[in-house]
Amino acid sequence: MNVAFEGDTEQAFGRSALEEALSNVGAGGLSAEVRVSKERRRGRSELFVQVVNTSPANPKARDGNVLSRQLYEVSLQIEGLETQPYMLESLPDSFRYDRRIEAYGHNCGVEAEGGVFRSADTIVVDGGRPEYGTPSPVQPDLSFETLADAPIEQLEILVASFEKWVDEHWEETALLRRKEENGWDDRMMDEALGEAQKAHLEALRIRNGVDLLRRNDDLRRAFKLMNEAMKHSATKVDGKLKYEGWRSFQIAFLLSTISSVLRDDEGDDFVDTVWFATGGGKTETYLGLLVTAALYERIKGRKTGVTAWSRFPLRMLSMQQTQRFANALAGAELVRQREEIPGAYISLGYFVGRESTPNRLAKRPKSGEPDFNDPDMPGRYKVLLQCPFCKHDSLDMGFNRELVKLEHRCNRRGKGCPWKMPALPFYVVDDEIFRFLPTVVIGTLDKAALMGFQASIAGFFAPPNGFCSSIGHGHVYAGRASKKNGCLVWDCEAPVKPLIQPAHWYGLTMRLQDEVHLLRDSLGAVDSHYESLMDHVQQAFPGGARCKVIASSATLSGHDRQVGVLFNRPGRVFPLQGVVSGESFWSSQPDPGKTPGQLLRRYVAVAPRGVTHEFVSDRTVEAMQRGVLRLTKEPEVVCTEAGIDVAHASRLVSFYGVNVVYGNTVRDVEAIRRSLEGQVDVGQLSLNAVTLTGNTSFAEVRKVLNRLEEPEPAYADRIHAVAASSMLSHGVDVERFNIMVIHGLPLTTAEFIQTTARVGRTYPGLVYVLHRMSRERDAASFRQFVPYVKQGDRFVEPVPVTRRSRRVLDLTLPGLAEARRLLVHERTADKALTMIQQYTAFLDAEGMSPQVELEELLQALGFTNEDDHVLRRHVMQWLELWEYSLRNPAPNIVFPSKVLPHGRAPMQSLRDVEPSAPIHTGGFDRD
Template sequence: MNVDKGQPLMEACDRFVTWLDRRVVAAGRGDGLQRLEVAPSGTFWLGRLSRLVGKDEDAGGANDDRSDRLDPCAMGIRLRPAESPPWSMTVTVRARAWVKDPKDGPEPDRPWWRTGLVEEKIPVVIGAAGGTFGAKQLQDAFSAVGASGLSAEVRVEVEDWHKQPELVVQLVNTSPKPGRGLTDPHLYETQLEVAGLLTVPFELEALPDTFRYDRKVPAYGINVGVEVVAPGVFRTTDTVSVQTFRPEYWNSDRPKPDLSFARLAADPIPVLTDLVDALDEYDQKHWSVAALDARQLADGWSDAMRAEADGSAALVFDELARLRTGLDLVRTHPEIRRSFQLMNEAIGLSAKGRGYRSWRAFQVGFLLSAIRFLAEPAEEADHVDTVWFATGGGKTETYLGLLLTAAFFDRLTGKRTGVTAWSRFPLRLLSLQQTQRFADALAGAELVRQQQEDLRRTAPFSLGFLVGQAGTPNKIVPKPENDETGPDSPGMPDKYQVLLNCPFCRDERLTMKFDRKRWKLEHHCTNQACPWKRGALPIYVVDQEVFRFLPTVVVGTLDKAASIGLQQAMRGLIGPPQKMCSEEWHGFTYSTRSKSPNGCLVPDCQGTLLELPMPDERFGPSLRLQDELHLLRDSLGAVDSHYESLLDHLQHKLCGTRAKIVASSATLTGYDHQVKILYRRDGRVFPQPGPRAGESFWSLPEDTKLRRFVAVAPRGVTLEHVSDRTLDALQRCVREMLDDPARVCAEAGIDPNHAEELISIYGTDVVYGSTLYDVEAAGRSLGSNNTVDGINVEQLTGQTDFDEVRDILERLENPEEKFEDRIHVIAASSMLSHGVDVNRLNTMVMLGLPLTTAEFIQTTARVGRRYPGLVYVLHKIGRERDAQTFRHFDKYVSQGDRFVDAIPITRRSRRVLALTLPGVVAARVLMLKEPASKQRLSTPAKLRQYAHDAGLTPADEAAAVTEVLGLDGPEDSLHQQQIVEWVREWFADLHDTASKARFIGEIGSPSPMTSLRDVEAQAPIHD
């Protein structure tokens, strides 16, 4: 192949991916091999056809639908003819065979040999009854290449299930059982081609009609893929390959405005005006009544499709109006304008050296659309703004921009300290890379804050890491017991390093220290040139330190919200703490306990209490950020919906405000219903989808390739075998490039100057399993069944230790110098699919289709983030869903968002209510009643006395809880009764002096949840 010297790297990557795919498919089909040591039927998984089992042989379900998919005896094409019968066409059959030599053959160590190609053109003319063709012609052809005994035929069946004739054209392997010289009855490297038939396309039934998408499918493959190679010519393919392309983030006839951080920090108004005017022009061009009239006429829309388009247009123009409002606020509101400018300066600092200096248009668009909440927080709190964009498009950076704008606005308007945003992620283990992004952005903001004369007296911008015992300690105690952590516990302090590098200078030379005087677990940067000169980095990774210092932004797992019913110090995340400790670096204080008699969380503190530095109402967070909204479903979503209502209730009681909720999601399907259930708010999404699939004002596909998806339906062998062989082939290819770059580059058409970089870019493969069992099995199998020596496999799952995750990410980002020392395969579960961004992960093998399309979208987005990616989806073809998806895989990828199921969620579950009621009641005691009482209410006796003195009644508490959870409608009578009965029993237990309850969490049953995922294990609230 001709090689262009000076070839761009992206083109070299594209050609290398093509070469890799060709090699993997060859390994699955047997292309290029001439002899084998072992039977080909146990080796190849593509292009093969088993023999048709006769009725007299049928046993155990042979040739049923599932068996036909697992090891098919036929493959072909389903077509819809455009004319009435008779129909005529030419069917071309291509195939090979493998034959075994006798024991005294020329190569006894490799007795299996591959025949020449059989290629036969078979004329077909049929009426409504169908027929069989070419049996004698194909049998003679196989005999001619040395495969006597093999037989096949072309079968054409006519079906009219949809009141329109469909032709099913198949190649069927009719060979007999092995014997009499026939050693292997399989056909190999099979292909079928149909030409000369005038057809009309199918319409994809899995999706509804819509004005944005094309549902037309020219033909369906049967146990294969199918491609249109020329007008009226259809050919089967052993895999289904779908290419996606990178988006261009500007789709306007106007020049793209300068959205650089520096320009927006200096003078944002002209640039923002240009952006909004360009959007206005685009919307008028594509969404006006006249534009929709023209499209309806041209595309033949139905009335329903036009109504859908009109509804979408209304949402688009509402979005435009929000951007106009945001622009006006930046122009006219001094604090908002300055906050926006300082945010851009901060993001510019955090982005230095990372290869980008500018926003994408949709990111600035979202900031303008959402910024109104700063000026009108009460009204805007009624809406949840969801960022919806392709994974890898920059959603995280987008809401980081909003978060920093809110943080600066808080400081400029009198909030001197405390939490601006609480950001929660739905996975059990928070991504360290996501945490690093937050730290980097806040470090940029802190450097900017230090330069502002009027902000220097406010607290430094800081980050809190709130994940609990699974990642970092809940607290550090002088004398640890059981699972508690002490200053000298094993692994302390190094195992709790959260940052991958210093957010201020990017230096990786971080050290961990525990400061006994300040009772703080600290990250320190050892770079003498680091711009941070204040000792420990401003990040808090112990739960109690988060409560003591109330960092500007708290990131954590969704589960920790349950602690609101367990830990009184959680109050600082939704309202004011009690006081401040007079001792330096002890921070805020909360209700007194036996181990904190003055309310300070530092052990043995003797300090006195000081007044808070600002009014109570300023302590409530401005924002709650929810990442991966689509994962809040089923029981997790139901439980969270109750705790979201509880957080709103407590913040409103303590501060008179509610936080603005901002979310990101991988799907739009049913988002409005989900938001209504979760938050009891209206949902808004940004950006609105464009007038056509994949195209809007904010983006359109460009020519640069993003990912190649390859659907594989393994035949006759296990999925594990195919996974092993695929990874083996990928690793072998990279090692060939390492050993003989000149030959490989010449073969692939690549400039040899790129060889070393390609080895790094494609040298680490991902094998992804939806279950922990699949992941562990893949790791074990690969270690024992590959033909390439020295494959280093690591696992990334929810079970992987925290410090090991950090080490693996470090090795992936900065690989060892020698290839043999590097990680070659990552066996990963769903942990990988959220927030793991490594540019060196560009090939993936997926073990079966994930259970949800959202998981498929999120997971495959982990590869090919910077360079062209290659994803093999190994379908568990015996499963009906996998089989159906394989059939329309092209549409599944290109219109993936339409295949995402609506999120199953409800807040009206009596089982969920039974789990959440104890936490709701306990939280109201801890957060509201205890501070109001000016005394400790952690024991039943003290709470009982307070209830008597304050006149608390079961009826009043039940009514309050019913209102908190929004279960006060006429359809909620059973839930209301359940609340009344449980609260009545709770009060009875409270007033029972013979009760064994020692702490308020032990009153009633069950105890408050320790985690939002908790369905069995409960824990008491200790004194």
């Protein structure tokens, strides 16, 4: 082995030390030349070690241990070897993907190019910004303005182009040619032919949507008005548009599902999932469908009622997501008024829960409940960031004592705001949502648990009991001792009027489930029973039918099975992926290395050695903040060094001056926040750090988002770092989030995809992933980081979820049984069944034996297979025990809910899967 030094490397490191460190490189009979030099790479000095094989007879060698001294880093380069790639055994073979990995690094990254392998301390992967135009030479005009005027011609261009593309790319001869070129085996060819069939069906559904719009005048009118509403939604406060129209995949999904708006489509049995990369516009996609449904139903005569319930899996629902819904529905209401379409205001309900908004406003509030006598109380429940009609942030909160309403009010009413009423059509109190049945309800998954103990939620699925004759009181439900007429307003005794529309117009048209891939484990299992309960209740009243289910997801792993478990329906994904990964009719994924200006995100995998994650994270944030601070003080110098026009300096400071530091648990985030404040030294700058987790108060989240959207003029006063948990990773879109540091690989790949998608939404983003190499999963991810990023969806873990669990039945049966009493039997009886005596008399009169209840519950849950006999017996034993308790209650027990078996009450939340234990303090001397 020959060692050759260049420059001052021999003096810096010492010949003997390097020769000793590299001595075993030549073991095994390898003849090699080793050239050592110091080079400037990536803006830093590195010791560059190159090993060149000069003995083809023995191409195998062992890596030598290389010493690193002073501030230099060591790179080992190997070339001239005959190599074979590794295969990613963790991924299945597929005709769309390449599973080959050129080289693995142990405790280091590997850069491979042209037969040259070079070690690196980091692994860098660049992701391109998707291009959403179609490959057709004739591009349709999908602007809101054009589709609001004359949509059919442009939609015809889109669907004809897609049909042609499908024929060209998915035709069997084309697939056979690809098979020969890429070495597909027969199994891969069969997979491709199966996908080809799905592509043709997808084109047919889109074609059917265009034909339906052409034939149905009312639906076409609703579609055109929807485009006007979405244009209003996209309009900023200065009158400019954030976006002028639809991406092709968005309008295609709308066309493929628009038949469900009619409520008579056989395709409603499918769960249609819109799948696209995070940031691609999924929210606006299904918002367009909801607004079309709302306008169509108003045109056809539906005056009120909940058209859609959109549910999110996280406790902290993003206020930004809510604002998007409000803006779109405000646009729909403005066009409804202009077109003089009869009916109630098109409105939005925020259905989250008492930790964010009140369940009810009590006349005599108890300690801890919202007190209407407190002048500051309304302001604590402000949800909207701006008026959805005029887009100004001039919103106040107030309490309407006469109507018992908590109201969002625009201060520009009569001064330029197109909304003329005192209160916005936006409801945040549960009781108000039940009274007014907003057109769309947006909220958290957990609220489905109310079906087990809140009779007023019946208005979501079936007609309410009537309408209160007092103006402004809204719908009424089954009477109770404190509400004899069923009105939810304090002390109301007004007569009940008939409903203002036919009964068949009540009940949901659609349920939307956002981020469906997060419904897993116990949460998914419990939710699957409540999804079936919602279908059951809606089908129970005369003329009722289960509604359409729409879902969105950022991942597809195990989608069909998961959807089948959750909703007891078949699943269907849109759009279908192209023949080649990253390439489809709807979008393409450019290589940012070959296409300047197309960088979406740069991922940097880091494997800290000899230091803690906190140290590396703090030094990373410190270096970034020092760089930004220098840019604020020496803009001309820094911009010249970077080759950037100094005119962009202030924008660079704004868009790269906020660092997001992500932790996997709330405990991690709290430690990150303390470390940022105590360990990061940015010289004269005092680092301003904030925390965003599920425990962050509603008011604090709103305050932080406002500061991020409208940063302070002086850089020193702004937020510099955000320590965040998974609360940030869904629905939070902040243009200024472009740098992120992740402490340890997120617990699931889906979370990694969602989390990293928070940065680089508009401008190129930078993501540092600090791997915990002591964990096997992190170490494996580091070794295969390039495909982990490039083929991220394939690494998503199959979703563990089942509905056939006796333990889950123990949790859900109380709620299921009570929901049938409150939402089904009370409707049949047309009176309250709140007392045991009333309820048992009804059961006897209707012949509702435990056996009948059993069949109803099993049918609702889908437990109808022969192998479900164990579950059948379990449910029967529970019902028989409840029947006995109802017939033999203790003398002081009068309510059916108090004799539920095993003393288990209906779930208060779908997350209440473990018993809680009280923690008491006291008895200890603090000193």
